Amino acid sequence: MAQCFALMGWSLPVIESMQKLNKPYVVVSFPDFEGYAKEHDIPFVSYQFDEWSDTSNSLDLYEKLKPFNADVAVPLFEETVEWAGALNSIYRGDPRVLNRAFLFRNKAMMKRKALIGGLRVGLFEEVYNKEGVKNFMKRLNQANLQIDGEQDSWVHIKPFASAGTVGHRLLRSMQDIEDKCQESDFPCLAESHLPGTEFSCEAFIHGGKIRFLNITEYVKLGYSNFIPEGHHLHSKRDKIMKEMQKLVDLFGIEYGMIHPEWFLTENDELSFGEVACRIPGGHILELCGKAYDFDALGAFVLCHDPNLSEEELKEILPPLDARPNQFYGNVMIYPHKNVINKLxxxxxxxxxxxxxxxxxxxxxxxxxxxxREGFGNHFGTVNFKGEDPDRMTELLLHYENVDFYH
Amino acid sequence: MHNQVLTDNTYQKFEELFQEFSQATALTRPEKAQKLMGQIDLQIDSSEGLDFIFQNIGGLSEAGIFDGSPWADPSKLVASLVNGTLKSSHPNSTIEILSELRLLAIANGKMKIKGFSAKDAENFIQEVIVANLEFVFNEPLEETRLVMSEHELKKVHTLFKFISKETKLDNVKEKLVEELSLICEQRPVVTEKQRKIIALVKEKIELDPTIDLDSKLLKFQRCIYRPTVKTIDKNFKEYKTSLKDFSKEQLEAESIEMSKSMLSFGLVSQYHPVLVKFLIEKGHKDLIPDCLGLSEAGTARWKEYEEFISKLILKTIHPYNAQCIYGLAKMLESGIFSREAVRSGLANMLTINIHPEVEERILKSTKTPHEKISALQYLMGALFRVLGQPLGVGQGNNPTCQSARGISMWSQHAPAKLINMVQTAATYNDLTFRFEAQEIKASAVGMGLVQNLDHNLDAVSVTLVPMLDKIYNEMMLRASGRAEDPHKWVNPALYGQWIQIGFASAYDYLYNAIVDFDGFIRVFYAMCHPKYNGGHRLIYPNPVGIFITSSKGDMLGFHAISLLRVDKDPKGVYRAYFLNPNNEGRQDWGQNVKPSVYGNGEIYGESSLPLNEFAARIYAFHYNNLEAIDKMENVPDEEIQNIRKLAEESWGRSYTWLETKKSW
Known part of the structure; x- marks a missing residue:
């Protein structure tokens, strides 16, 4: 059993889970939260995560966490992944844990790693300016045997180290590159458009093995998803499980949870998109917890503990083959107008x-x-629950286009 | 059709979310509460849904849905705020509705809360009903319609349908009479509110003249709808035709009856202009004093300026611009027409072209602008009302007490200046003032206190206030940073030379504390208390800054009023009579300090308080610094300590108190 979990980042639902599970923890986050923490008796270490200096670094934080006996660090947000990696390197005496954290923070590096390991990925390249993107698109067009007058091949660009869809741009033509790319986008990752339906997996890993696998069906990226996966995706579950374990082995992940995104083509081929190791966006763990009836946030934290016993694992996670009969989905609501007055x-x-x-x-x-920036500014979520995943898909697609704000 | 499955599902969702909320720790409670409130919001727009929530209100309250919100303690709620909250949409409106349901449960004995009795709850609900008649009768005001969505209107209307079903309306009748009296006794310049209530009662409540309460309500109704016996069953056009057949004696009797009706509550009917104009046009000017209900003095003035005033009447007054007749009658009584400058100003006003933006504001402030009436006519009418009823000027729902106070003050003591200001502002949509030898031009300075003017104002106010407000704000900016309350310099510059040079403030900017409160009160009593100031009366209105406190005595904020006079009331108690531009007759400032608007020797439009209670709420006033010093020692310490106690135990709790003696 971990003596104390260091929760890297501020999340009230996670703190509540820890309290309910009665597990020792300490929250590490920005000084802004210190007052609230004190008021509610939340063990707290204030730390300026965005500062990196002689006095602000993992060794210093390690010292600050000593009085709490912290021995497992849990990254809650994208920005705390390296911090948690650095601390866990020290706790486990394994410098490569930190390197692995870097892997999660660099989209080009993780793709390269996936490619080496034999996962299917799109064509990708690090680009440094608009010209670079244009050249990339040109080469892609050539490879796709474009004929004069045909559409350009689609290219995505993404920052190396941002959460989810922040800074993600889809470029459909040379003109798009001219219009949409900003100086500040570079350097970044350019990649070819992957065909197929997108979905994500949340794999709870302990001892290098997947102990529970959730599959989240994306209805529309940035808008809606539901859990568990619909019938078609479900029929591919074994295949997905196999690819997932391949990814875990390849990345050498031993403890925690990973949240990769995959594309499934009509020919049943799986392409790897990207992977993160923090709490996924889109309220995924909330839906997952409801659908499978377990404390998903609590499980997320506990899986980071190398000393967690088999019994405890069984207690906190649903069985590997669980298949709920109620589907939980949500759609994020964005205003459609530029000026709004009422809901x-x-x-x-x-x-x-x-x-x-x-x-x-x-x-x-x-x-x-x-x-909008990276689908971040939604005005709230509408939740659905029902037993037919097709009806669920229909509803989520429908409400994405309903205007709630006037 | 009633869908059982659907309903069950809805209730089940409520149960689930309610359970999640109850089980959440303090950390995620706000989030769970938000979801639960979202569900309640959806449910309460139908009677069944609301009733279901009403059945659960005890549980919701116990689970802490009100905790940490302004609704937590029912005894701290303010009935007059309910209307605004209901209009502010979900989640505020939702929790407000829950709060009303809780009160209803307390009133019906279904729920008990410490320190708040069933009677308290019932009283509160009745006040809420009276202040929300637009929702009770489902006739939302135009602005309400604008700010509220369909769903919100449905929610609120459902609530009031529910409340009226559960509460006896007879008691509300009593409140309606009280409310109408409270409003009318102040003779406000703007009469929309009482007219609206009277109209709603007429339309929605059957009245029986043999019942005392009903006959009181009927009396209000008659002022507007049938002021004289001869107007029964006639509209004003038919009435006009019928006047031709009146004998001189009948016209005289009609005039007397008509003016009596007007004077009873200060409300003018549409028949009144018809009669007045008929008398002038058909050569019965001798009956105008009867028709306006003038005293001998008023009659003498009418006779002196008969021709000029007849012209004003014919150019301004109309059945759709009738209310100004009351103002005109009061102008004749006050003798304001005797001033050459006033007559010139009014004559000039008739010739101006109104700036399109001002015109827009004027028409917006007129509830139902009539095509035959020009903005200038409305403005003239409002000018009659403001000049005739200086104490009836109000600020509406605007934070512009200073501007309202100024308009009222000029109307009494510098009417020609006010007329000229209106003329300039209406023509140019701009105003200039002098401040410490520099010019301040409204159009050239920044924002005022009010960003979105509430147009429930008279036409004079909508013309002037946007500019006065900016000028006042600019003066405050220029006078700030002087380590003293800027009002010391701003008040004389804004209001005029009759503001005294001496300025006393209880609050000290340097120490950020209340310093030498005893000395402060000494100066105040030496300035205005006849027992200690040599038996002198106040001459000009004194701009006074007061602390507004809640019914619990807690500090709420600052407010500007004018102290008009200090006199013994009918019971022999010295009272402060003052102008409160917020026209609120139902005030409770805590510690049993409740300003009254009638019954204690007030003139129409005045508010009053026993002088010591008034003194216990002030923080700044002007005084004659040559006179007061000598008289300070006349004031007995005991009186001062009484006042101090009231102050310390109310707003004083929000401040540090220092005893350093100041030289006043």
Whole structure:
């Protein structure tokens, strides 16, 4: 049993889980949260994660965590992955744990690693300016045997180290590169567009083995997903499991949870997109916990503990072959207009039997909507629950286009 | 059709979310509460849904849905705030509705809360009903319609349907009479509120003249809808035709009856302009004093300026611009027409072209602008009302007490200046003021306190306030950073030369504390208390800064009022009579300090308090610094300590108190 989990990042639901599980923990986060922590008796170490210097580094943080007997570090957010990696390197006496953390933080590096290990990935390249992207697209066009007048091949660019869809741009043509790319985007990763349906996996790993595998079906990236996976994806579960274990072995992951994104083509081929090792966005663990009826956040934390016993693992995780009969899905709601005044929940939603709840925030008068950055600024989520995944898909697609804000 | 499955599902969702909320620790409670509230929001727009939540209100309250919110303690709620909250949409409106359901449960004995009795709850609910008649009768005001969505309106209306079912409306009738009296006794310049209530009662409540309470309500109704016997069953056009057949004696009797109706509550009917104009046009000007209900003095003034005022009447007054007749009558009584400058100003006003933006504001402030009436006519009408009823000027729902106070003050003591200001502002949509030998031009300075003017104001106020507000704010900016309250310099510059040079403030900017409160009160009593100031009366209104406190005596904020006079009331108690531009007749400042608006010797429009209670809420005033010093020692310490106690135990709790003696 871990003596104390160092939770890297501030998350009230995670803290609540730890309290309910009665596990020792200490929260490491920005000084802003210190007051709240004190008020609610939350063990807390304030740390400026965005500062890296002689006085602000993992060795210093290690010292600060000593009084708490911390021996397992858990990254809750993308930005704390290296910090947790560095601390765990020390705790486990294995310098490569840190290197692995770097792997999760560099999308080009992780692709290269996947490629070496025989996973299917798209064509990718590090690019440093617009010209680089254009050249990349040109070579891609050549490889795809483009004929004059045919559309360009689609290219995605992504920052090396951002969470989810932040900074992600889809470029459909040379003109797009000209119009959409900003100076500040570079350097970044350029990659070819992967065909197929996208989904993510949340694999809870202990001792290098997948102990529980959740599959999240993406209905529309950045908008909606549901859990467990629908019938078609479910029929591929064994194949997915195999690829997943390959990924775990290849990356050498022993403890924790990974959240990779995959593409499944019509020919049943799986391509690797990218992988993260923190709490996924889109309320995935919330849905997952509800669908499989377990404390997904608690399990996420506990899996990081090398000393967790088999019994404890069994207790906290659902069985590997569990298949719930209720599907939980959500759709994130974004305003469609540039200026909004009120929130209106449509009658049809109230009467929808799959509708579960929502946490939409009413706007203030004449609220202006800023452009979206990485699907980050949604106004809340609408949750659904029902037993038919096809109906679920239909609903999620439908409500993505319903305007809740006027 | 009632869908059982659907309903069950809805209730089940409520149960699930309620359970999640109850089991959450303090950490994720706000998040779970948000979801639960979202579900409640969806449910309460139908009677069944609301009733279901009402059945669960005890559990919700116990689980802590109100905890940590302004609704936590029912005894701290303020009935007059409910309307605004209901309009502010989910989640505020939802928790407000829950709060009303809780009160209803307490009133019906279904729930008990310490320190808040069933009677308290019932009283509160009745006040809420009276302040929300638009929702009770489902006739939302235009602005309400604008800010509220369909769903929100449905929610709130469902609530009031539910409340009216569960509460006796007879008691509300009593409150309606009280409310109407409270409003009318202040003779406000803007009469929309009382007209709206009267109209709603007429439409929605059957009244029986043999019942005392009902006959009181009928009296209000008649002022507007049938002011004289001869107006029964006639609209004002038919009434006009019928006047032709009146004999001189009948016209005289009609005039007397008409003015009596107007004077009873200060409300003018549409028939009144018809009669007034008929009398002027058909050569019965001698009956105008009867028709306006003038005293001898008023009659003498009418006779002196008959021709000029007739012209004003014909150019301004109309059945759709009727209320100004009351203001005109009061102008005749106050003798304001005797001033040459006022007559010139009014004559000039008739010739101006109104700036399009001002015109827009004026028409916006007129509830139902009539095509035959020009913005200038409305403005003239409002000018009559402001000049005739200086104490009826209000600020509406705007944070512009300073501007309202100024308009009222000029109307009494510098009417010609006010008229000229209105003329300039209406023509140019701009104003200039002098401040310490520099010019301040409204159009050239930054924002004022009010960003979105609430147009529930008279036409004079909507013309002036946006500019006055900016000028006041600019003066405050220029006078800030002087280690003393900027009002010391701003008040004289804004209001005029009759503001005294001496300025006393209880709050000390250097120490950020209340310093020498005893001395402060000494100066105040030496300035205004007839027992200690040599038996002198106040001459000009004194701009006074007061602390507004809640019904619990807690500090809420600052407010600007004018101290008008200090006199003995009918019971022999010295009272402060003052102008409160927020026109609120139902005030409770805690510690049993409750300003009254009638019944204690108030003139229409005045608020009053026993002088010591008034003194216990002030923080700044002006005084004659040559006079007061001598008289300070006259004030007995005992009186001061009484006041100090009231102050210390209310707003004073928010401040540090220092005893350093200041030289006043």
């Amino acid at each position: 209106e929940i449509p009658e049809e939603l109230k009467e929808e039997s799959y509708f579960l709840d929502h946490n939409l925030i009413p706007p203030y008068t004449n609220q202006k909507i800023n452009s």
